[in-house]
Amino acid sequence: MESRELHGRVARLHYQHGMTHQEIGELLGLSRVKVTRLLADARRSGIVEIRIHSSASPFDELEAALVGRFGLQQVWIAPSFADERRTADSVGMTGAQCLRALVPTSGTVAVGLSSSVAAIVPHVHAEPAPDLGFVPLAGSWGGISRGMNPHELALRLGTAFGARTYHLPAPILASTPEAAAAFRADPGVRETMQLAAGADLLIAGVGGMDPRSGILIDVLGRSEQRQLVANGAVGDISARFFDAAGHSVGGEVDERVVGLSLDELTAIPHRVAVSFGPHKVHALETALRTGLMNMVVTDVDTAKALTKAASDNRKSG
């Protein structure tokens, strides 16, 4: 992190006085490329903040349509791109806006497993909120972390918000039901889970049953997957698999999970799903239709697929 002052100067000269990168470079004795980089840094780090004074979202109609169809509290939609990473970034940006709107200045936010929530972190530029806490609502897995472990998400989000963070020291999926019970009995684990259960806001991904669609699904063995599907599972929220009616599928896998149950999750008043992509549509549609989640952050393509899926359901059901 270089001198904040230089970034501010360059940003002022460019954004306020309309000087070109070239001109600023000549004025301050820097190369044009250096100026370009300083400006990019300044935007990334939040030194430059761009506000748009207009309540209109670019995808208003689609948002309103989803709110109506599924009876949701609120919906945020980002544009879709051919490049999936770019879409992820836009969804992350939109998720950050959603959090800015929903996160209270005190209280607790429960954070679930999600590849998309990770994309939010770089877009958060908030005032420190020391009376706020971010709590993982389930355990994590070992080995290499792909940036989407619940504990890591809670930690990074919490840090970005200048809030307290909590840890749930257990695996998300224990090897046996008995081992899971033992973990849940641990005082540290129990305490964190109680805190998560009492949260005001839940933010989590919704996974599908397709191996490409979830993080968790490919942690499970082939036979376990087949078993879940056989029991009617259509998706999961942080390892809690649910069927087409939004009920827990139960079974052995469910008993091995260390984390909030579906009932505990739905007891949290505000529940935001952050999820996008064609493989997620079915699971996401179910989670929204059955009320497991009551808000969603997604991209245009997924949103369109959701409305389509919803109307198909209506006709056939």
Add this chain to the structure above:
Amino acid sequence: MESRELHGRVARLHYQHGMTHQEIGELLGLSRVKVTRLLADARRSGIVEIRIHSSASPFDELEAALVGRFGLQQVWIAPSFADERRTADSVGMTGAQCLRALVPTSGTVAVGLSSSVAAIVPHVHAEPAPDLGFVPLAGSWGGISRGMNPHELALRLGTAFGARTYHLPAPILASTPEAAAAFRADPGVRETMQLAAGADLLIAGVGGMDPRSGILIDVLGRSEQRQLVANGAVGDISARFFDAAGHSVGGEVDERVVGLSLDELTAIPHRVAVSFGPHKVHALETALRTGLMNMVVTDVDTAKALTKAASDNRKSG
């Protein structure tokens, strides 16, 4: 003014989601050029606001140098450009920042004659301040208005700030001292001038004696100019000419002016000079050195010339 909503959408897609003008055009069914224009409008009109979270000004040292040399309260400096209109725009932008910092939410701002103050108007995007008033501190001239008549400046600035505006219905320079006295005796004129005299903040230009440097100076006849110079005039603030010591030069011209006197001007606690250009340096330097003005908004070139002039004075005087 087209639908604010469309501007907001386009701005969000570009500034928040990083979409190119081309992509936005395709998404919304607009041409690329149209998108470019919408974005430019959005910035001009303040729908897009860019904040820089850094207190550092690009020309800190120079500002500090002027504050020190002349014992000023504060100084704002804009970059200089080869294209004078661009410089004027930058100074205007900087003046708007200055006003944002200084203008109270209630009270009165006295507005003097200035070509530069006009450049401020397009850069003001403030919350309406209905308890604030903008008052011209002198009369105006007839015929074509080049956008820098005191009454016009007060009106346009006041409008931009959503504030009350006042009018001083008289010429800035009456044809005879007696006519001027008659104007001053008018109840409407007297009332407005009293209001201006009680202002908290004064914002005005500082004119020089060179015909190219002032608006007013070329309204006067050749002989009147010569007379003023002979009496030691080095510059003026809204038609009040002063000498190298900062005192009024008096004389017939001074008696024909309808507007606050130099003594009345300097009774206003906060006095900002907005002025730039090589022809203004001498007058501006005098106004600052003698304390007629105690703040200044100018450009880099003028600022450098001011520090140089000040050190020359110190050596010789």
Add this chain to the structure above:
DNA sequence: CGGTTACCAGAACGGATGTTCAACTCATGG
């Protein structure tokens, strides 16, 4: 002391953006 790694810098390229200009639309008034 050479090798390695990590980082930083600027040349060069290709895409993005801003501006100019000629064509067009649509009122208004003869």
Add this chain to the structure above:
DNA sequence: CCATGAGTTGAACATCCGTTCTGGTAACCG
């Protein structure tokens, strides 16, 4: 019904900006 002019439009151009790639520098290590 055409003439006029103000206001829009997008094609074409000129500039600006972002990224990639290569070379350089410094720190760390064997």
